Amino acid sequence: MPNQRALAAQLGLSQTTVSRALRNHPSIPRETRERVWEGARLSGYRPNPQVSSLMEQIRQGRKPEAHSTIAILAGNNLKRSPKNSTIQRLYLGHQEQALEYGYRTEIFPLPSKLSESRELDRILYSRGITGLILAYSGENPSTLPQLTWDRYAAATVSDVSCQLPIDRASSDHQRNTTRAYNELLKRGYTRIGICLPQHSLHARDGYDNSWLAAYLACNFRQPKSRQIPVFTGTIHDTEVTRFQNWYQRWKPDALITLLGEEIQWLEAMNLSAPDDIGLVCLNRPPDSDFTGIDENNVQVGGTVCELVVSRITNNQLGLPTCPRRVLIDGVWIEGSTLPSRKPIS
Known part of the structure; x- marks a missing residue:
């Protein structure tokens, strides 16, 4: 049995027009409605009565019962x-x-x-x-x-x-990361680093690497002296000494993170946000006081x-x-x- 989209393509109409015609909506001319109903009859299309009833309740502003x-x-x-x-x-x-x-x-x-x-x-x-x-x-x-x-x-x-x-x-990870980077620039930060888990660097493993792509694009537009390589690792799988070596080598004045867990590394190094370094979360925990992005x-x-x-x-x-x-x-x-x-x- 064809679906509504296939019926619309067959008739050369939009799916919205076909949907309204099948409901005898007054905004659709009578000739068009008759043509759609005839096309549905010839092709064997039958609206699902359960779905039709549900959508009608939604259109009328009534909250439907679970069915x-x-x-x-x-x-x-x-x-x-x-x-x-x-x-x-x-x-x-x-x-x-x-x-x-x-x-x-x-x-x-x-x-x-x-x-x-x-x-x-x-x-x-x-x-x-x-x-x-x-x-x-x-x-x-x-x-x-x-x-x-x-x-x-x-x-x-x-x-x-x-x-x-x-x-x-x-969530639009690429847009969110770009927003975070630009907010840091806007507030006067010039050496912006990022911490990402190892898996986020490998799209072949099934993970979205939009955070990485956006950061590299933003980083590339900075003078070479301000470009900082990505730190990969989390507090769950990486020793604080590796993060400490990266921090001392590149001296970032701001850090972009996912959840802000890296603040534990900073505290272990006797550093604090915001006194010693700015910190932004790309997936800000709702019960935290971190600055950053609520991913919705x-x-x-x-x-x-x-x-x-x-x-x-x-x-x-x-x-x-x-x-x-x-x-x-x-x-x-x-x-x-x-x-x-x-x-x-």
């Missing part, structure tokens, strides 16, 4: 992660947006074996679940779920299961859910030929770790 389930495939870190972590905020976004569209959410363990994938496939099919979200868990899965993908509409965040061609939503992770999680619902609504099941990627701007938050070195013009 179906979106499965969230999650690793173990989802349950173990702290309340305000990136993982939990993304998950909250999945839940809230699903409810807005009239869906429940249910967590299923991310399968790691073929037998587990087959069992999950059987359960989802028997329950009529077509919407899937591959949740971010802070770790890249070693194996991809081996599901009958033609049955599902799926989406995920930017750096999960990168090998799988599905829709994604993400709840909105990112909600957008992932929107991508799934969009494909369900338009009967677009299966892996897309041209996956979509939606980037969400972060928000700059003033904190206590970045004073101006000169007046901001």
